[in-house]
Amino acid sequence: MKKIKLSQRQEGIIKLVKEHEPITSEHLASKLNVTRAALRPDLAILTMTGILEAKPKVGYTYSKKPSYSLIYDYIRxxxxxxxxxxxxxxxxxxxxxxxxxxxxxxxxxxxxxxxxxxxxxxxxxxxxxxxxxxxxxxxxxxxxxxxxxxxxxxxxxxxxxxxxxxxxxxxxxxxxxxxxxxxxxxxxxxxxxxxxxxxxxxxxxxxxxxxxxx
Amino acid sequence: MKKIKLSQRQEGIIKLVKEHEPITSEHLASKLNVTRAALRPDLAILTMTGILEAKPKVGYTYSKKPSYSLIYDYIRxxxxxxxxxxxxxxxxxxxxxxxxxxxxxxxxxxxxxxxxxxxxxxxxxxxxxxxxxxxxxxxxxxxxxxxxxxxxxxxxxxxxxxxxxxxxxxxxxxxxxxxxxxxxxxxxxxxxxxxxxxxxxxxxxxxxxxxxxx
The missing domain is CATH 3.10.580.10 (CBS-domain)
Known part of the structure; x- marks a missing residue:
């Protein structure tokens, strides 16, 4: 099976979200000492994969569950x-x-x-x-x-x-x-x-x- | 479970890869009438999620299998x-x-x-x-x-x-x-x-x- 390695920053984001959920991208950016713009691609990937959930006006939460379509595709x-x-x-x-x-x-x-x-x-x-x-x-x-x-x-x-x-x-x-x-x-x-x-x-x-x- | 929807372009990329694998990003870009640069974020997401595999000098293939760590996290x-x-x-x-x-x-x-x-x-x-x-x-x-x-x-x-x-x-x-x-x-x-x-x-x-x- 193909192995995907998340980048160190992505792992860091997941860790922060697990500890502080729900957490906004502003808070994440300030904790990581980067700009919100710099985080955007990582957050896009983490929500696309279903690792994080983004709730409007609430922030990011850790979803624990991957994209259903990936599991589905794999099993099928x-x-x-x-x-x-x-x-x-x-x-x-x-x-x-x-x-x-x-x-x-x-x-x-x-x-x-x-x-x-x-x-x-x-x-x-x-x-x-x-x-x-x-x-x-x-x-x-x-x-x-x-x-x-x-x-x-x-x-x-x-x-x-x-x-x-x-x-x-x-x-x-x-x-x-x-x-x-x-x-x-x-x-x-x-x-x-x-x-x-x-x-x-x-x-x-x-x-x-x-x-x-x- | 959280549902992730791939964009229409991402679905289109997957379809092309399935039909023509292995296929380079140049070929994908020309078939979709876009520049390689425009495809880069989509290809990044599709390889990150494990949907596509990128082989240097060969091109993209459809891996059928999601990131092992997602399945692992889900099951565990x-x-x-x-x-x-x-x-x-x-x-x-x-x-x-x-x-x-x-x-x-x-x-x-x-x-x-x-x-x-x-x-x-x-x-x-x-x-x-x-x-x-x-x-x-x-x-x-x-x-x-x-x-x-x-x-x-x-x-x-x-x-x-x-x-x-x-x-x-x-x-x-x-x-x-x-x-x-x-x-x-x-x-x-x-x-x-x-x-x-x-x-x-x-x-x-x-x-x-x-x-x-x-």
Missing amino acids: NIKVKDIMSQPVVVNEATTVYDAIVNLFLNDVGTLFVENNGILVGAISRKDFLKFAMGGTDMHKVPVGIIMTRMPNIVVVNEEEDAYEAAIKIIEHEIDSLPVVIKATDNDKKDAFKIIGKVSKTNITKLLVKMGERS | NIKVKDIMSQPVVVNEATTVYDAIVNLFLNDVGTLFVENNGILVGAISRKDFLKFAMGGTDMHKVPVGIIMTRMPNIVVVNEEEDAYEAAIKIIEHEIDSLPVVIKATDNDKKDAFKIIGKVSKTNITKLLVKMGERS
């Missing part, structure tokens, strides 16, 4: 393919017991289910737990019976914005989305191959990455 | 109390069965466990599922037996940065953190009362909020 330029991770996939005929073992071995929250290379379903810890509550023998039931089945699964493609994936996760109250591509060798409209996943963990990692001083 | 100014939600709490003597029912009724991923108002443990879908795999009777075992017990629980306080909470979630590979305050009526060092929780869902919602055009 990250794609699903930039943050997705490897999905754990099992076959539709796998028993519930073996699938849960798989879930633990890979330490994931959701398994995706395929049949002949086509995504047919998804199953989460919550689904497994609900099944376990019922007391049915886990060794005798295949995951195909208890999974959420296509087309009732929300999917994303790798060129979508990571932001859109986050919205889908929140709106549909799910933990993990399969990242898919159209299966070209299959005539069905909703025939997808799974190539990745985006979970709340990926989104949380993205936020951590955004806040890193690098 | 959001506190745990700004994003936390209500925790679901059960007593240590609750049976595993009743606890799981509670988990489903409230649609949460983690239950917190208290005893006399003090946080004593936490238990997740994963813990419950592991227990269910064992085949022991869910009606006969209290959650106190299978929960993760204090002090082996990572906690946050409401004045901590939301960003620090996100880091704890990723580093300790957990879904949800209890937000706690010191229990003043208790002598034990690690005696906390639970007042909220921060989960990957809260972090994902935060990212969605950050990207909103509002």
